[in-house]
Amino acid sequence: MKKNNRSYFKDEDIFKLIAEKAPVLVFLYRSKILYANPYAINILGYSEKELKNKFVWDIVHPDFTLLVKETIEKRLRGEQIHREYTELPVKTKKGEFKIFRLYATTVRLKNGYGGLAVGVDITKEKELEKRLYEEKEKLETVLTHIHEIISVIDKKGLIKYISPAVEKILGWKVDELIGKLFIKFIHPEDLRRPFFVKREVFSRAGELFTDEFRVLTREGHYRWVEANMLLPVNWKNLGIEGPIVSMRDITEKKLAQESVFKAIYYDPLTGLPNRILFLEKLKDALRNSSLKEDFVGIAVLDIVRFKDINTLHGIRVGDLLLKEIAEKLSSVLRERDVLGRFFADEFGIILSGVKGYTGLIRVLEKIKSVFDQPFIIGDKYIYVNVCIGISVFPKDDSDAEHLLRKAELALSKAKELGAGSYAFFSSEAEREITEIAILRSLLKDAVRNGEIRVYYQPIFRLRDMKITGLEALARWEHSELGLISPAKFIPIAEEMGIIVEMGYCISDTAIRDLSLLHSEGYKNLYVSVNFSSKQFLEKDLIKRIENNLQVYEMIPESFIIEITESTAMKDPEKTKELFKELKRIGIRTAIDDFGTGYSSMSYLVEFDIDKIKIDKSFIKKIEENPKAENVVKAVIHIASSIKSSSLAEGVENNTTLLKLKDLGCDEAQGFFLAPPMDFDSLKKFLERYEGH
Numbered sequence: 224m225k226k227n228n229r230s231y232f233k234d235e236d237i238f239k240l241i242a243e244k245a246p247v248l249v250f251l252y253r254s255k256i257l258y259a260n261p262y263a264i265n266i267l268g269y270s271e272k273e274l275k276n277k278f279v280w281d282i283v284h285p286d287f288t289l290l291v292k293e294t295i296e297k298r299l300r301g302e303q304i305h306r307e308y309t310e311l312p313v314k315t316k317k318g319e320f321k322i323f324r325l326y327a328t329t330v331r332l333k334n335g336y337g338g339l340a341v342g343v344d345i346t347k348e349k350e351l352e353k354r355l356y357e358e359k360e361k362l363e364t365v366l367t368h369i370h371e372i373i374s375v376i377d378k379k380g381l382i383k384y385i386s387p388a389v390e391k392i393l394g395w396k397v398d399e400l401i402g403k404l405f406i407k408f409i410h411p412e413d414l415r416r417p418f419f420v421k422r423e424v425f426s427r428a429g430e431l432f433t434d435e436f437r438v439l440t441r442e443g444h445y446r447w448v449e450a451n452m453l454l455p456v457n458w459k460n461l462g463i464e465g466p467i468v469s470m471r472d473i474t475e476k477k478l479a480q481e482s483v484f485k486a487i488y489y490d491p492l493t494g495l496p497n498r499i500l501f502l503e504k505l506k507d508a509l510r511n512s513s514l515k516e517d518f519v520g521i522a523v524l525d526i527v528r529f530k531d532i533n534t535l536h537g538i539r540v541g542d543l544l545l546k547e548i549a550e551k552l553s554s555v556l557r558e559r560d561v562l563g564r565f566f567a568d569e570f571g572i573i574l575s576g577v578k579g580y581t582g583l584i585r586v587l588e589k590i591k592s593v594f595d596q597p598f599i600i601g602d603k604y605i606y607v608n609v610c611i612g613i614s615v616f617p618k619d620d621s622d623a624e625h626l627l628r629k630a631e632l633a634l635s636k637a638k639e640l641g642a643g644s645y646a647f648f649s650s651e652a653e654r655e656i657t658e659i660a661i662l663r664s665l666l667k668d669a670v671r672n673g674e675i676r677v678y679y680q681p682i683f684r685l686r687d688m689k690i691t692g693l694e695a696l697a698r699w700e701h702s703e704l705g706l707i708s709p710a711k712f713i714p715i716a717e718e719m720g721i722i723v724e725m726g727y728c729i730s731d732t733a734i735r736d737l738s739l740l741h742s743e744g745y746k747n748l749y750v751s752v753n754f755s756s757k758q759f760l761e762k763d764l765i766k767r768i769e770n771n772l773q774v775y776e777m778i779p780e781s782f783i784i785e786i787t788e789s790t791a792m793k794d795p796e797k798t799k800e801l802f803k804e805l806k807r808i809g810i811r812t813a814i815d816d817f818g819t820g821y822s823s824m825s826y827l828v829e830f831d832i833d834k835i836k837i838d839k840s841f842i843k844k845i846e847e848n849p850k851a852e853n854v855v856k857a858v859i860h861i862a863s864s865i866k867s868s869s870l871a872e873g874v875e876n877n878t879t880l881l882k883l884k885d886l887g888c889d890e891a892q893g894f895f896l897a898p899p900m901d902f903d904s905l906k907k908f909l910e911r912y913e914g915h
């Protein structure tokens with residue numbers, strides 16, 4: 224071993240070579256520094272001599288003095304201590320600190336142990352880091368204190384960042400939100416808003432999206448926010464996961480808007496829509512109804528001598544009365560009807576989805592019935608009388624404002640007629656309504672007076688043109704009004720609730736007439752009777768028919784119950800049960816006007832149907848429209864598939880008849896073959912026909 228005071232290692236040359244050249248700090252030390260490389264001397268600013276005279280722990284930051292001292296003492300005792308990448312501030316001659324990332328280890332020196340430290344100057348990096356940290360702190364402080372939530376949402380919709388302000392605004396802690404789906408915090412009704420569904424922002428970086436929606440608070444309420452959403456163009460380079468969303472609480476503004484909205488569109492006393500909103504709602508109703516070809520009734524209602532009530536009882540009572548009237552009116556109207564208040568004592572009502580004038584009258588009577596009883600305000604009983612003016616869409620007009628004005632014109636007409644009256648705008652409506660009103664009053668006695676007659680239309684078997692049966696069709700024979708069509712009075716009877724009794728009277732007559740025909744030799748004829756839904760679903764139906772048949776000693780097979788598809792589908796399960804029961808007894812069933820209503824194929828299979836009557840609208844078109852012919856063909860096919868027979872209604876000429884024969888239809892009826900006729904004419908017809 225070479226004896227040399229200045230040599231520390233065996234491979235001293237290599238060590239020196241590296242240490243002298245490398246841009247890193249190299250120290251070899253015991254308590255004091257034994258060797259410092261030129262880089263270290265240069266960067267720290269001490270002379271070599273100065274440096275060698277210092278205890279190592281004296282040139283480190285005071286926070287580390289103790290640690291360094293202890294470590295060195297351990298090294299000197301030969302303890303192997305490795306420190307990798309500790310960050311150590313070292314004092315320069317100027318008294319500043321340079322931070323080194325150090326690698327230090329215990330080394331064996333010629334005369335005992337010491338330490339070797341190699342360090343990279345990271346002062347600049349550290350400063351940058353510190354500056355960044357300070358910037359971040361500043362930003363966080365700003366983000367905490369501005370009244371806006373900043374968030375970053377990634378492609379999966381997860382919240383990657385949310386600013387601390389969220390706690391103040393929504394109550395959530397940042398940690399409770401990070402990593403959660405953003406849309407989970409949005410009001411369900413607002414989810415359809417465009418920028419959430421479409422991931423548009425990702426394809427349109429740099430573009431600003433703005434929207435308003437409600438977000439959930441920690442307490443379970445919602446607050447309105449206005450959100451601006453933007454994906455920075457260079458988002459990927461910036462390491463941002465997705466768009467930056469900034470949300471501003473606009474709840475107060477929204478509430479204010481709402482109250483403005485209320486002030487503009489609602490009557491403050493009753494809370495009902497005012498005339499402006501009423502008109503808007505009317506426009507909506509007209510749009511919807513024109514699609515469905517429904518009626519809309521517009522009624523304007525005025526309280527008779529409301530001023531007197533005010534003068535007599537005081538304005539406060541007057542107000543309470545108006546509120547009470549509004550409430551009572553609402554209670555008789557259906558969900559979709561709209562009630563509004565225009566001026567002091569004028570109310571407006573939109574009645575949509577009304578089926579014809581009969582339906583309209585019914586609602587009007589319900590409305591009028593509100594005023595049958597006195598209103599009780601405090602200890603006062605106040606009788607109120609009203610006049611009502613009505614216009615009807617689409618008959619009177621198709622424009623909302625015109626319709627309302629026409630209803631108001633009708634109101635002045637009603638006022639002329641006197642307290643408690645109503646008037647329609649058009650004279651045609653007036654006529655129809657009057658007619659219905661007259662028919663209603665007369666129909667009450669029609670059954671008792673024996674004015675309901677039964678006509679019969681023969682039904683022919685196409686195979687051999689034999690008459691197989693008769694359809695019973697009701698007629699009302701009034702001494703002054705003449706013969707009234709069932710299309711007119713059946714709906715009224717139905718609505719008045721007298722259809723059931725009337726129906727039994729008709730089927731009773733039909734069975735009696737049929738028994739007469741049977742006894743005269745027309746043994747194989749059946750009679751087919753129409754039943755409306757109220758009749759069909761009536762609980763005693765089967766018992767009473769069965770009873771009737773027994774009285775006249777008729778076999779059940781000679782009776783057919785005809786119902787339409789819509790009657791059958793009103794309560795499909797019940798229909799299925801009834802059909803099964805009828806089948807058990809032997810009474811036959813037919814589906815009337817097939818193809819015009821809605822019926823489900825699956826029920827068609829489940830119901831036990833004997834006959835399908837193809838609606839006359841298809842039969843009429845069979846000649847000119849090949850599509851109609853195909854439909855008829857298909858229905859005939861369906862009928863045979865479910866083992867029922869097919870019957871064509873409304874045969875009006877020979878061509879149609881031949882076509883139906885061709886298509887394999889089983890039976891037919893129609894003006895061309897024979898019109899509906901009274902019993903005497905029928906008997907004559909049968910005699911003549913059988914004679915041929």
Ligand code: C2E
Pocket residue numbers: 680695696697708709710713726729753754755815816839872873874875892893894895898899
């Ligand atoms: P519906 O059951 O479809 O009756 C067939 C209607 O077609 C009858 O009208 C009949 O006179 C008519 N008709 C017959 N042949 C032809 C033809 O070749 N061409 C045309 N265009 N029509 C023809 P009606 O007697 O006026 O009866 C109308 C509707 O009133 C019936 O339609 C039925 O739904 C109902 N109705 C009739 N009588 C009763 C009844 O006793 N009870 C119930 N609930 N409804 C009845």
Ligand code: CA
Pocket residue numbers: 694753785815
């Ligand atoms: Ca029928």
Ligand code: CA
Pocket residue numbers: 815816836838839872
């Ligand atoms: Ca029919």
